[in-house]
Amino acid sequence: MSDTDPGTAPTRGRFDIGAIAAALPESAATMLVDTYLTDRPAASARVFRVYRPTPAHYHAGCDEYLYVVSGRGTFWIGDSSDEAEFGPGQLLFFERGVVHALPRLIEEPVVFLSVDTPRRAPTDVIFVDPETGTAESFMARNAPGSESA
Template sequence: MQMQVWNIIMGKDIHNFFDLDEIKARFPDAADSVIVDAYLSDSESASSRVFRLYRPLPRHFHMNCDEHLLLLDGEADFSLADEPPRRLRAGQMVMFLRHVVHAIRPVEGAAPAIFLTVDTPRRAPDDVHFVDPADEAGPRFVTHLAGYGSRR
């Protein structure tokens, strides 16, 4: 009990429950950004988010975190390194280590691709490095769903 009180006093989340269906229902039908996300957790050891893909996510990598992606809904073409794209369907998961170049494309005519992602350790918002620098000038990378933005 004393540890729980200490964690509450120090502002740490001890646990949380999330209704992923409720979060998914709040994603807009269209967005100006590549993805819209909702942070579920954001600690030094890991961060987790649910995000919806609105347009192709160009080839990029993360310097400081490994990534675990579970496709909750829809379909997406997922590319890792120099391999050809692989079609992911709801219920499939991909995991890759930091520095691995990856990209995601929505599938035309399929339900929107919505992912649960866990980054270990935490992925800082600026830890998205595009392979082609011109992609940084493209559409905004991310918009945070109201009430679910990163705490940092």
């Protein structure tokens, strides 16, 4: 189930996070692939799988809450000296504009449940070093030829 049109989206829902995570592809050309659960102006909720380390970046339009569904890796928030391991059951939080990165995948699949407040536009990703990524290389829905771009 996906609410992609905030004007016509249902007012409630039940989501099987495990089944949604299991339906994500085994591999991807982009850093991550996501599925929207809700997509409203006040907040969006997504399940996404990470396929490769993600360089330092930030989001200009939203705060982000990341609940670790599966996998292990390292993540830093604010500064690379903050790098620490994460695992299932942990919640990572950072405000808009705060630089963050996922430098290492330790155990796959790495899957997060993300709640973004307010809604995070799929293209809202700014890489600290533009040479390390773009909105198109970050998320499959932004890639050229993507049905959901």
